[in-house]
Amino acid sequence: QKEVEQDPGPLSVPEGAIVSLNCTYSNSAFQYFMWYRQYSRKGPELLMYTYSSGNKEDGRFTAQVDKSSKYISLFIRDSQPSDSATYLCAMSAGSGGSNYKLTFGKGTLLTVNP
């Protein structure tokens, strides 16, 4: 079993739709959870950072972490064509673990159609 599983998609939605992106993981040491957005042939950029379980909201983006289920989600409200990109989840362990290292999912390719 891979440490981090992410459905690669592709996912295609109409403009204005609510998008749900998800990752599951197997390593219970993970405590720091991130979502990155990567446009084609560019470096990823950090969208959301969450520590432990809970929700975090930033504009149209909401990140959720459920450590009991080892499941994280990113919701995008009122999706725009400019949101079309690959979304990568990433995780890191806490103190005493390998917290120098990010473990990435494979990424989900999202297309928002006008």
Add this chain to the structure above:
Amino acid sequence: DGGITQSPKYLFRKEGQNVTLSCEQNLNHDAMYWYRQDPGQGLRLIYYSQIVNDFQKGDIAEGYSVSREKKESFPLTVTSAQKNPTAFYLCASRKGLQFETNEKLFFGSGTQLSVL
């Protein structure tokens, strides 16, 4: 503007040849990283460095080498021992090594390496 500069954007390697990918940052970051990205794959860590003259192997270091002679520079050499080098290579930097804070990991724009 502060940031990370990777060069070249595209690189071609001949059989048996070593090639070096450049990564320079002017963010005054201590930690630097090299990742490899294959189509449909996540990023895999090749090497990382927390401080000048020190670096550590990541998950897929075989066939690669790095140096960290200056804080702002972390070049990656893809050696002839790397039998499947075709990939998108990403350099990244961060103020600190540990991910216990929400300091951003900044990425360069990548180098696409292909084999001739």
